[in-house]
Amino acid sequence: MSILLIIFLSTLAGGVLSVLAAAFFALSARPAWIPMLVSYAIGALLGAVFLEILPHAFHVASSIENMAATILAGILLFFVLEKLVLWRHCHGDECEAHATHAHDHSIDHHHDGGRSGMMIMVGDTFHNFVDGILISAAFMVDIKVGLVTALAIIAHEIPQEVGDFLILLHSGYTKKQALLFNLLSTLATVVGSVIAYFAFQSIQGVIPTILGLAAASMIYVAVADLIPGLHKRTELKATVQQVVLIGLGVGSIWLTEYWLGAFV
Template structure:
């Protein structure tokens, strides 16, 4: 299986699987599961960033200091983008532009704050395009790394897509239209992957930089956007659940590396 096919397959599967899974949650109103998905997603993102993406970026570059600078630049860049409201990577229980989820009752309280469903679709499309670039960059460094990166992206996409579905429905879209718009938006992942493949194949030195930015993206989303939302629940039971699920997310990345190694060896 060629590298290009891997990128296309991972981009298609990542986008479509995230949307389909999010639709299943949104359509059955099981939004009470979202906080648990978020805890798991934090572990998956941090595990992928520190156990897979960063080590490969340093190996590909041969200069740990330069990769550290890329990560610092990436973290600052994502902060500025978020401040400018180009795209708000929001998965937490209450924030501007997203629904407030009540975990105990599984109900969504409307907090649209004037942000239209169309803006959500546009923002999601941009975000999916960037995900495609990150997937392609990882695959161009190593097939195993590409698979792990795709899995991590899927893990954190599902909670976000659930929130997007709720916003679209609140904005007046039917459930079927909300699903179609999110599905069409997910194809931007493939576009980003294809463009990155043809661009990066002509500039291999850019791959370590893209991997560094991918790690920065994962770390920023986990630490700046997801973790603060967990601190809103301070009871001991919730804290223990969060720690366990974060640990499971990290462990799943470590386990997936072994499983993917075995799978790729057999291909």
């Protein structure tokens, strides 16, 4: 099976599964499950970064110093981009980031902050396109790295897609329309991955940089967007639950890496 076909099937299946899973949680009467998804997603993201992506990124980089600088620059870049999104959507002196951020991962959506459902879809389509580029770059380094990266991205997409469903429903869309729009948006992941595959064939030197940015993106999402939401629940039971689920997220990446190592 060619790398391109594996990339195509992974992004297509992953996107569809993440949307369907998000639809299940968003449309079911079990909102208590959503924070559990967020905790697991944190573990999956951090596990993918530190167990798979970074080791390979440092291996293929021209120097450890250059890769470290790329990751640092990536984290600062995502901070600036997030600020630009907030500035774009904030109106007046009062602005709650979790209610106005177009790519909010905390899932605490009680209203759409004046934004239309289509605006959310436009922003997420671009986000999915970038995810496709990151997945494609990872696959071109190593199949195992690609599969683990795809798994981690899918894991953090599910909580985000849940939030998207809630926003679309709040904006007046039907359940069928919300599902359709999310499915169409996730196809951007496939498009981004295929375009990146053909582009990277001629510019292999950019792959270490893409891996560094992928790591920076996942670290930033986990630490800046997801973890602060967990601190809103300070009771011991919730804290233990969060730690266990984060551990399960990391563990699932380790098991995936171990299993793939035996077959890939």
